[in-house]
Amino acid sequence: MxxxxxxxxxxxxxxxxxxxxxxxxxxxxxxLRHPIDGKAVRRELEELMEKVDRAIVAYSGGKDSVVALYLSKEVYKVPELEAVMIDHGLMAKEAIENAERIAEHLGVPFTILRYDYSDIFRNALLKAQSPCRACSKRTMEKLRKYALRKGYPYIITGHELPFGHHPYRLMSGGVTQVRLLSMMSEGERFEILRKLPFEFPELPGYTTNCLVLGPALQLYWDKHGHSFEQRRIAALVRYGLMSRERAEKELERPEVPEWQWNLVRKKLGVDTP
Ligand SMILES: [Zn+2]
Structure with missing residues (x-):
């Protein structure tokens, strides 16, 4: 092959x-025909962040959003910040603990908004599909409405830049999403995490916060023989942001422990697989 x-x-x-x-x-x-200019992207990000005065950070308690919160507070020194977690109903408890601990450590106000995304997750598991796109779309929409209601012009996220050339996106209503981790390598992220009271949860799949990703990945793997994260992780390797070795490990079939399967099945009322 x-x-x-x-x-x-x-x-x-x-x-x-x-x-x-x-x-x-x-x-x-x-x-290779249209390479991304990493330096230009970072420069664009620096210029943008200088203007950011009031922002919410899309804060899942996962490692990338923790890095985004740290950078917003300590490096870019955004004057008014709020860390907002959208709990979709199947967050790992370690993620909520990490979120609380690190927001407190950095002195940033922390808000949790609780919702039930069972419809998205049930549908994904029953069809052995990725829940990530629908989940992230709904979450961004909820954050956008929250930002508008509270008068925040920016939403800072821990997204990288796997596709596209600009580290920001204009959303409707005049809110700007800033992908703060654009072109930032895994190594740089780990360096920041080491400075923070972040504890790595033991979760299957490339996640530090979500209980559904592992089961969805396992079902998808068994149906298709590869991960649905392949495209995103391939992009990170292509741009030199993740090592091939690490990527290949992240793309292996995850082994979801029985307790996690049981919790997810019970919450969603499904008996897959
Ligand atoms: Zn390739």
């Missing part, structure tokens, strides 16, 4: 051609 020489795609997940004697996936070929 051909493997892309630049990222972690292979023939199961992408079209691969031989270019100048090397296997390269289509996404890498496009990237």
């Amino acid at each position: 051909l493997k892309c020489s630049l990222c972690v795609h292979d023939e199961r997940t992408a079209r691969i051609d031989i270019v100048d004697g090397k296997p390269l996936c289509r996404e890498c070929q496009v990237y």
Whole structure:
């Protein structure tokens, strides 16, 4: 089986051609023709952050949102900040504990808004699909409404920049989403986490906060023979933000412990698998 020489795609997940004697996936070929200028993206981010005076941080208690909160407070020194967690009903308790502990450590006001995303999660598990896109879309919409209600012009998120060229996005109503971790490597994130009272939860899948991701990944893996995170993680490797070794580990079939399956099944009222 051909493997892309630049990222972690292979023939199961992408079209691969031989270019100048090397296997390269289509996404890498496009990237090599139109590479992202990481320095320019970071410069754009710096300029934008200088203007940010009032913002909420989309705060899931996962490692990336914790890094985003740290940068907003300690590096960019945003004068008015609020860390807002949207609890979708299946957050790991360790994530909520991390969120509370770190917001307190950094002295940032912390708000939890609780919702029930069972419909999204049940649908994803029954169809062996990824719940992430629907979940993140709903969460961003809830944060946008919260920001508008409280008069915040910015929502800072711990997103990277896997696709697209700008570290921000204009949302309706005049709110701007800032992807604060655009072009930031895994190594840089870990360096920041080491300075904070962050405790890594033991969760299957590439997550430090969500109890549904592991089960959804496992079902998807058993149906398709690879992870639904392949495309996003391949992009991180392509841009040099994650090592191939780490990526390959993240893309393995997760082994979800029985307690987690039971909790998820009970909450969603499904008996998959
Ligand atoms: Zn590739």
